[in-house]
Amino acid sequence: MEHTYGKEACQAKLRASRDALEVIQGKWRIPIIVSLTYGNKRFGEIKKDIEDISPKMLSQELKELEMNKLISRTLYDSMPVTVEYALTPLGASLNNLLQELLQWGIHFRSEMTGKEMKVPELAEHD
Amino acid sequence: MEHTYGKEACQAKLRASRDALEVIQGKWRIPIIVSLTYGNKRFGEIKKDIEDISPKMLSQELKELEMNKLISRTLYDSMPVTVEYALTPLGASLNNLLQELLQWGIHFRSEMTGKEMKVPELAEHD
DNA sequence: GTAACTAGTTACCTGATGGAAACTAGTTAC
DNA sequence: GTAACTAGTTTCCATCAGGTAACTAGTTAC
Structure with missing residues:
Protein backbone atom coordinates (compact mmCIF):
# COMPACT_ATOMS: atom_id res chain seq x y z
CA MET A 1 0.00 0.00 0.00
CA LEU A 94 3.93 19.07 30.24
CA ASN A 95 1.25 17.75 32.53
CA ASN A 96 -0.73 15.78 29.94
CA LEU A 97 2.43 14.35 28.47
CA LEU A 98 3.63 13.32 31.92
CA GLN A 99 0.33 11.66 32.73
CA GLU A 100 0.50 9.62 29.55
CA LEU A 101 4.11 8.75 30.19
CA LEU A 102 3.37 7.56 33.71
CA GLN A 103 0.31 5.61 32.63
CA TRP A 104 2.22 3.97 29.87
CA GLY A 105 5.11 3.16 32.20
CA ILE A 106 2.71 1.33 34.47
CA HIS A 107 1.02 -0.37 31.53
CA PHE A 108 4.35 -1.45 30.09
CA ARG A 109 5.57 -2.87 33.39
CA SER A 110 2.40 -4.89 33.90
CA GLU A 111 2.57 -6.17 30.31
CA MET A 112 6.15 -7.24 30.77
CA THR A 113 5.88 -8.86 34.16
CA GLY A 114 2.69 -10.61 33.04
CA LYS A 115 4.00 -11.82 29.71
CA GLU A 116 7.59 -12.66 30.57
CA MET A 117 6.31 -15.64 32.55
CA LYS A 118 4.79 -17.15 29.44
CA VAL A 119 6.04 -19.94 27.21
CA PRO A 120 9.57 -19.27 26.02
CA GLU A 121 9.54 -22.13 23.49
CA LEU A 122 8.32 -19.86 20.74
CA ALA A 123 11.52 -17.88 20.85
CA GLU A 124 12.94 -17.80 17.35
CA HIS A 125 16.30 -16.36 18.15
CA ASP A 126 18.36 -15.41 21.18
CA MET B 1 2.71 24.12 52.12
CA LEU B 94 2.06 4.45 22.85
CA ASN B 95 -0.36 6.35 20.67
CA ASN B 96 -1.72 8.71 23.34
CA LEU B 97 1.76 9.37 24.66
CA LEU B 98 3.02 10.13 21.17
CA GLN B 99 0.15 12.49 20.50
CA GLU B 100 0.91 14.43 23.65
CA LEU B 101 4.60 14.44 22.85
CA LEU B 102 4.02 15.80 19.37
CA GLN B 103 1.53 18.37 20.54
CA TRP B 104 3.89 19.53 23.23
CA GLY B 105 6.77 19.66 20.79
CA ILE B 106 4.76 22.00 18.60
CA HIS B 107 3.63 24.02 21.60
CA PHE B 108 7.18 24.31 22.89
CA ARG B 109 8.53 25.42 19.55
CA SER B 110 5.88 28.09 19.14
CA GLU B 111 6.47 29.30 22.70
CA MET B 112 10.15 29.57 22.08
CA THR B 113 10.07 31.16 18.66
CA GLY B 114 7.14 33.37 19.69
CA LYS B 115 8.75 34.67 22.83
CA GLU B 116 12.24 35.10 21.50
CA MET B 117 10.82 37.58 18.97
CA LYS B 118 9.62 39.70 21.91
CA VAL B 119 6.28 40.63 20.34
CA PRO B 120 3.85 39.15 22.83
CA GLU B 121 0.60 40.89 21.88
CA LEU B 122 1.08 40.50 18.15
CA ALA B 123 2.28 36.94 17.93
CA GLU B 124 -0.57 35.47 19.93
CA HIS B 125 -0.36 32.09 18.25
CA ASP B 126 -1.44 30.89 14.84
C1' DG C 1 33.63 -11.03 -13.56
C1' DT C 2 30.96 -6.17 -11.97
C1' DA C 3 27.08 -3.68 -10.35
C1' DA C 4 22.86 -3.03 -7.84
C1' DC C 5 19.21 -4.46 -5.02
C1' DT C 6 17.79 -6.27 -0.38
C1' DA C 7 19.07 -5.99 4.90
C1' DG C 8 21.89 -5.67 7.62
C1' DT C 9 27.05 -6.36 10.52
C1' DT C 10 31.58 -5.04 12.13
C1' DA C 11 35.42 -2.22 13.62
C1' DC C 12 36.95 1.91 14.93
C1' DC C 13 36.55 6.43 16.88
C1' DT C 14 34.71 10.58 19.27
C1' DG C 15 32.05 13.42 22.14
C1' DA C 16 28.46 13.53 25.43
C1' DT C 17 26.56 11.51 29.69
C1' DG C 18 27.02 10.76 34.07
C1' DG C 19 29.37 9.37 38.63
C1' DA C 20 32.67 10.20 42.94
C1' DA C 21 34.79 13.02 45.71
C1' DA C 22 36.67 17.12 47.09
C1' DC C 23 36.12 21.87 47.31
C1' DT C 24 33.78 26.85 47.66
C1' DA C 25 31.14 30.23 50.15
C1' DG C 26 28.19 32.51 53.54
C1' DT C 27 26.06 32.01 58.05
C1' DT C 28 25.12 30.12 62.81
C1' DA C 29 26.59 27.77 66.71
C1' DC C 30 30.15 26.31 69.98
C1' DG D 1 39.36 27.71 65.35
C1' DT D 2 35.80 23.53 63.99
C1' DA D 3 31.43 21.79 62.63
C1' DA D 4 27.05 21.95 60.27
C1' DC D 5 23.65 23.97 57.49
C1' DT D 6 22.46 25.92 52.91
C1' DA D 7 23.47 25.36 47.58
C1' DG D 8 26.02 24.46 44.80
C1' DT D 9 31.08 24.03 41.71
C1' DT D 10 35.13 21.73 40.09
C1' DT D 11 38.05 18.10 38.66
C1' DC D 12 38.96 13.91 37.17
C1' DC D 13 37.45 9.69 35.24
C1' DA D 14 34.70 5.85 33.00
C1' DT D 15 31.17 4.41 30.27
C1' DC D 16 28.13 4.65 26.56
C1' DA D 17 25.49 6.64 22.86
C1' DG D 18 26.09 7.47 18.47
C1' DG D 19 28.67 8.39 13.85
C1' DT D 20 31.59 6.77 9.67
C1' DA D 21 32.96 3.67 6.65
C1' DA D 22 33.82 -0.64 5.06
C1' DC D 23 32.24 -5.17 4.72
C1' DT D 24 28.89 -9.55 4.47
C1' DA D 25 25.48 -12.26 2.03
C1' DG D 26 22.04 -13.79 -1.30
C1' DT D 27 19.91 -12.75 -5.77
C1' DT D 28 19.22 -10.54 -10.43
C1' DA D 29 20.99 -8.44 -14.35
C1' DC D 30 24.68 -7.62 -17.72
Whole structure:
Protein backbone atom coordinates (compact mmCIF):
# COMPACT_ATOMS: atom_id res chain seq x y z
CA MET A 1 0.00 0.00 0.00
CA GLU A 2 1.16 3.53 -0.48
CA HIS A 3 1.57 5.64 2.59
CA THR A 4 3.15 8.33 0.45
CA TYR A 5 0.10 10.48 1.09
CA GLY A 6 1.14 10.62 4.71
CA LYS A 7 4.73 11.43 3.91
CA GLU A 8 4.70 15.12 4.83
CA ALA A 9 2.55 14.46 7.87
CA CYS A 10 5.05 11.84 8.95
CA GLN A 11 7.93 14.24 8.46
CA ALA A 12 6.13 16.94 10.44
CA LYS A 13 5.59 14.52 13.29
CA LEU A 14 9.19 13.48 13.21
CA ARG A 15 10.22 17.10 13.55
CA ALA A 16 7.82 17.74 16.41
CA SER A 17 8.98 14.65 18.24
CA ARG A 18 12.58 15.77 17.95
CA ASP A 19 11.78 19.21 19.25
CA ALA A 20 10.13 17.72 22.29
CA LEU A 21 12.75 15.06 22.85
CA GLU A 22 15.58 17.54 22.76
CA VAL A 23 14.17 19.23 25.82
CA ILE A 24 13.07 16.28 27.91
CA GLN A 25 15.72 13.80 26.84
CA GLY A 26 18.11 12.59 29.48
CA LYS A 27 18.06 10.54 32.61
CA TRP A 28 17.04 13.26 35.05
CA ARG A 29 14.86 15.91 33.44
CA ILE A 30 11.54 14.12 33.59
CA PRO A 31 12.18 12.97 37.16
CA ILE A 32 12.99 16.55 38.18
CA ILE A 33 9.81 17.83 36.57
CA VAL A 34 7.77 15.07 38.18
CA SER A 35 9.22 16.05 41.54
CA LEU A 36 8.24 19.67 40.97
CA THR A 37 4.66 18.75 40.08
CA TYR A 38 4.37 17.99 43.78
CA GLY A 39 5.06 21.60 44.71
CA ASN A 40 7.87 24.09 44.63
CA LYS A 41 11.00 22.64 46.08
CA ARG A 42 14.48 23.52 47.15
CA PHE A 43 17.65 21.97 45.84
CA GLY A 44 17.99 19.64 48.80
CA GLU A 45 14.36 18.59 48.61
CA ILE A 46 14.58 17.55 44.98
CA LYS A 47 17.74 15.69 45.82
CA LYS A 48 15.88 13.83 48.55
CA ASP A 49 13.10 12.91 46.10
CA ILE A 50 15.47 11.63 43.46
CA GLU A 51 17.74 9.67 45.71
CA ASP A 52 20.45 8.68 43.30
CA ILE A 53 21.06 11.98 41.61
CA SER A 54 24.37 13.69 42.29
CA PRO A 55 24.51 17.41 43.13
CA LYS A 56 26.42 17.95 39.91
CA MET A 57 23.77 16.41 37.72
CA LEU A 58 20.93 18.06 39.62
CA SER A 59 22.55 21.47 39.31
CA GLN A 60 23.34 20.92 35.65
CA GLU A 61 19.88 19.71 34.70
CA LEU A 62 18.14 22.44 36.69
CA LYS A 63 20.12 24.97 34.69
CA GLU A 64 19.13 23.35 31.42
CA LEU A 65 15.48 23.27 32.42
CA GLU A 66 15.66 26.89 33.49
CA MET A 67 17.26 27.89 30.20
CA ASN A 68 14.45 26.16 28.36
CA LYS A 69 11.98 28.05 30.56
CA LEU A 70 10.41 24.94 32.02
CA ILE A 71 11.28 25.85 35.59
CA SER A 72 12.05 29.01 37.52
CA ARG A 73 14.68 29.60 40.17
CA THR A 74 14.06 31.96 43.06
CA LEU A 75 16.76 32.90 45.52
CA TYR A 76 15.63 33.71 49.06
CA ASP A 77 18.05 35.73 51.08
CA SER A 78 17.13 33.92 54.24
CA MET A 79 19.70 32.95 56.83
CA PRO A 80 21.40 29.95 55.23
CA VAL A 81 20.26 31.03 51.75
CA THR A 82 17.51 28.98 50.20
CA VAL A 83 16.62 28.55 46.56
CA GLU A 84 13.19 27.58 45.38
CA TYR A 85 12.52 25.85 42.10
CA ALA A 86 9.09 25.87 40.52
CA LEU A 87 7.46 24.85 37.27
CA THR A 88 6.71 27.67 34.87
CA PRO A 89 3.46 27.61 32.88
CA LEU A 90 5.45 26.04 30.06
CA GLY A 91 6.79 23.39 32.43
CA ALA A 92 3.31 22.81 33.78
CA SER A 93 2.08 22.36 30.22
CA LEU A 94 3.93 19.07 30.24
CA ASN A 95 1.25 17.75 32.53
CA ASN A 96 -0.73 15.78 29.94
CA LEU A 97 2.43 14.35 28.47
CA LEU A 98 3.63 13.32 31.92
CA GLN A 99 0.33 11.66 32.73
CA GLU A 100 0.50 9.62 29.55
CA LEU A 101 4.11 8.75 30.19
CA LEU A 102 3.37 7.56 33.71
CA GLN A 103 0.31 5.61 32.63
CA TRP A 104 2.22 3.97 29.87
CA GLY A 105 5.11 3.16 32.20
CA ILE A 106 2.71 1.33 34.47
CA HIS A 107 1.02 -0.37 31.53
CA PHE A 108 4.35 -1.45 30.09
CA ARG A 109 5.57 -2.87 33.39
CA SER A 110 2.40 -4.89 33.90
CA GLU A 111 2.57 -6.17 30.31
CA MET A 112 6.15 -7.24 30.77
CA THR A 113 5.88 -8.86 34.16
CA GLY A 114 2.69 -10.61 33.04
CA LYS A 115 4.00 -11.82 29.71
CA GLU A 116 7.59 -12.66 30.57
CA MET A 117 6.31 -15.64 32.55
CA LYS A 118 4.79 -17.15 29.44
CA VAL A 119 6.04 -19.94 27.21
CA PRO A 120 9.57 -19.27 26.02
CA GLU A 121 9.54 -22.13 23.49
CA LEU A 122 8.32 -19.86 20.74
CA ALA A 123 11.52 -17.88 20.85
CA GLU A 124 12.94 -17.80 17.35
CA HIS A 125 16.30 -16.36 18.15
CA ASP A 126 18.36 -15.41 21.18
CA MET B 1 2.71 24.12 52.12
CA GLU B 2 3.37 20.51 52.98
CA HIS B 3 3.72 18.07 50.15
CA THR B 4 4.79 15.30 52.49
CA TYR B 5 1.40 13.65 52.01
CA GLY B 6 2.31 13.16 48.36
CA LYS B 7 5.67 11.58 49.08
CA GLU B 8 4.78 7.99 48.19
CA ALA B 9 2.75 9.12 45.20
CA CYS B 10 5.72 11.12 44.01
CA GLN B 11 8.01 8.12 44.41
CA ALA B 12 5.56 5.91 42.53
CA LYS B 13 5.46 8.40 39.69
CA LEU B 14 9.22 8.61 39.61
CA ARG B 15 9.37 4.83 39.27
CA ALA B 16 6.76 4.77 36.51
CA SER B 17 8.50 7.52 34.59
CA ARG B 18 11.77 5.62 34.76
CA ASP B 19 10.15 2.44 33.51
CA ALA B 20 8.76 4.28 30.53
CA LEU B 21 11.87 6.29 29.82
CA GLU B 22 14.06 3.21 29.84
CA VAL B 23 12.16 1.92 26.84
CA ILE B 24 11.63 5.04 24.78
CA GLN B 25 14.76 6.95 25.72
CA GLY B 26 17.28 7.66 23.03
CA LYS B 27 17.57 9.66 19.88
CA TRP B 28 15.92 7.21 17.51
CA ARG B 29 13.28 5.07 19.22
CA ILE B 30 10.43 7.58 19.18
CA PRO B 31 11.16 8.55 15.57
CA ILE B 32 11.12 4.89 14.55
CA ILE B 33 7.81 4.36 16.29
CA VAL B 34 6.37 7.50 14.73
CA SER B 35 7.44 6.22 11.33
CA LEU B 36 5.69 2.91 11.97
CA THR B 37 2.45 4.61 12.98
CA TYR B 38 2.20 5.42 9.27
CA GLY B 39 2.04 1.77 8.33
CA ASN B 40 4.20 -1.30 8.35
CA LYS B 41 7.52 -0.60 6.80
CA ARG B 42 10.69 -2.24 5.60
CA PHE B 43 14.17 -1.44 6.79
CA GLY B 44 14.91 0.78 3.82
CA GLU B 45 11.61 2.60 4.10
CA ILE B 46 12.17 3.55 7.71
CA LYS B 47 15.64 4.67 6.75
CA LYS B 48 14.14 6.88 4.08
CA ASP B 49 11.73 8.40 6.59
CA ILE B 50 14.41 9.13 9.14
CA GLU B 51 16.97 10.51 6.79
CA ASP B 52 19.94 10.91 9.08
CA ILE B 53 19.84 7.55 10.82
CA SER B 54 22.66 5.15 10.01
CA PRO B 55 21.96 1.51 9.22
CA LYS B 56 23.82 0.58 12.38
CA MET B 57 21.63 2.66 14.66
CA LEU B 58 18.45 1.65 12.87
CA SER B 59 19.30 -2.03 13.15
CA GLN B 60 20.32 -1.67 16.77
CA GLU B 61 17.25 0.26 17.83
CA LEU B 62 14.88 -2.01 15.91
CA LYS B 63 16.34 -4.92 17.86
CA GLU B 64 15.85 -3.11 21.16
CA LEU B 65 12.27 -2.23 20.28
CA GLU B 66 11.59 -5.80 19.23
CA MET B 67 13.06 -7.14 22.46
CA ASN B 68 10.77 -4.83 24.39
CA LYS B 69 7.87 -6.10 22.26
CA LEU B 70 6.97 -2.71 20.87
CA ILE B 71 7.48 -3.81 17.28
CA SER B 72 7.46 -7.06 15.35
CA ARG B 73 9.80 -8.21 12.64
CA THR B 74 8.57 -10.38 9.78
CA LEU B 75 10.90 -11.88 7.24
CA TYR B 76 9.54 -12.42 3.74
CA ASP B 77 11.38 -14.91 1.63
CA SER B 78 10.81 -12.93 -1.52
CA MET B 79 13.43 -12.53 -4.19
CA PRO B 80 15.79 -9.95 -2.66
CA VAL B 81 14.53 -10.82 0.85
CA THR B 82 12.34 -8.21 2.48
CA VAL B 83 11.67 -7.61 6.14
CA GLU B 84 8.61 -5.89 7.45
CA TYR B 85 8.44 -4.07 10.74
CA ALA B 86 5.16 -3.32 12.43
CA LEU B 87 3.92 -1.96 15.73
CA THR B 88 2.65 -4.56 18.16
CA PRO B 89 -0.42 -3.74 20.25
CA LEU B 90 1.98 -2.69 22.99
CA GLY B 91 3.78 -0.39 20.59
CA ALA B 92 0.48 0.96 19.36
CA SER B 93 -0.50 1.65 22.95
CA LEU B 94 2.06 4.45 22.85
CA ASN B 95 -0.36 6.35 20.67
CA ASN B 96 -1.72 8.71 23.34
CA LEU B 97 1.76 9.37 24.66
CA LEU B 98 3.02 10.13 21.17
CA GLN B 99 0.15 12.49 20.50
CA GLU B 100 0.91 14.43 23.65
CA LEU B 101 4.60 14.44 22.85
CA LEU B 102 4.02 15.80 19.37
CA GLN B 103 1.53 18.37 20.54
CA TRP B 104 3.89 19.53 23.23
CA GLY B 105 6.77 19.66 20.79
CA ILE B 106 4.76 22.00 18.60
CA HIS B 107 3.63 24.02 21.60
CA PHE B 108 7.18 24.31 22.89
CA ARG B 109 8.53 25.42 19.55
CA SER B 110 5.88 28.09 19.14
CA GLU B 111 6.47 29.30 22.70
CA MET B 112 10.15 29.57 22.08
CA THR B 113 10.07 31.16 18.66
CA GLY B 114 7.14 33.37 19.69
CA LYS B 115 8.75 34.67 22.83
CA GLU B 116 12.24 35.10 21.50
CA MET B 117 10.82 37.58 18.97
CA LYS B 118 9.62 39.70 21.91
CA VAL B 119 6.28 40.63 20.34
CA PRO B 120 3.85 39.15 22.83
CA GLU B 121 0.60 40.89 21.88
CA LEU B 122 1.08 40.50 18.15
CA ALA B 123 2.28 36.94 17.93
CA GLU B 124 -0.57 35.47 19.93
CA HIS B 125 -0.36 32.09 18.25
CA ASP B 126 -1.44 30.89 14.84
C1' DG C 1 33.63 -11.03 -13.56
C1' DT C 2 30.96 -6.17 -11.97
C1' DA C 3 27.08 -3.68 -10.35
C1' DA C 4 22.86 -3.03 -7.84
C1' DC C 5 19.21 -4.46 -5.02
C1' DT C 6 17.79 -6.27 -0.38
C1' DA C 7 19.07 -5.99 4.90
C1' DG C 8 21.89 -5.67 7.62
C1' DT C 9 27.05 -6.36 10.52
C1' DT C 10 31.58 -5.04 12.13
C1' DA C 11 35.42 -2.22 13.62
C1' DC C 12 36.95 1.91 14.93
C1' DC C 13 36.55 6.43 16.88
C1' DT C 14 34.71 10.58 19.27
C1' DG C 15 32.05 13.42 22.14
C1' DA C 16 28.46 13.53 25.43
C1' DT C 17 26.56 11.51 29.69
C1' DG C 18 27.02 10.76 34.07
C1' DG C 19 29.37 9.37 38.63
C1' DA C 20 32.67 10.20 42.94
C1' DA C 21 34.79 13.02 45.71
C1' DA C 22 36.67 17.12 47.09
C1' DC C 23 36.12 21.87 47.31
C1' DT C 24 33.78 26.85 47.66
C1' DA C 25 31.14 30.23 50.15
C1' DG C 26 28.19 32.51 53.54
C1' DT C 27 26.06 32.01 58.05
C1' DT C 28 25.12 30.12 62.81
C1' DA C 29 26.59 27.77 66.71
C1' DC C 30 30.15 26.31 69.98
C1' DG D 1 39.36 27.71 65.35
C1' DT D 2 35.80 23.53 63.99
C1' DA D 3 31.43 21.79 62.63
C1' DA D 4 27.05 21.95 60.27
C1' DC D 5 23.65 23.97 57.49
C1' DT D 6 22.46 25.92 52.91
C1' DA D 7 23.47 25.36 47.58
C1' DG D 8 26.02 24.46 44.80
C1' DT D 9 31.08 24.03 41.71
C1' DT D 10 35.13 21.73 40.09
C1' DT D 11 38.05 18.10 38.66
C1' DC D 12 38.96 13.91 37.17
C1' DC D 13 37.45 9.69 35.24
C1' DA D 14 34.70 5.85 33.00
C1' DT D 15 31.17 4.41 30.27
C1' DC D 16 28.13 4.65 26.56
C1' DA D 17 25.49 6.64 22.86
C1' DG D 18 26.09 7.47 18.47
C1' DG D 19 28.67 8.39 13.85
C1' DT D 20 31.59 6.77 9.67
C1' DA D 21 32.96 3.67 6.65
C1' DA D 22 33.82 -0.64 5.06
C1' DC D 23 32.24 -5.17 4.72
C1' DT D 24 28.89 -9.55 4.47
C1' DA D 25 25.48 -12.26 2.03
C1' DG D 26 22.04 -13.79 -1.30
C1' DT D 27 19.91 -12.75 -5.77
C1' DT D 28 19.22 -10.54 -10.43
C1' DA D 29 20.99 -8.44 -14.35
C1' DC D 30 24.68 -7.62 -17.72
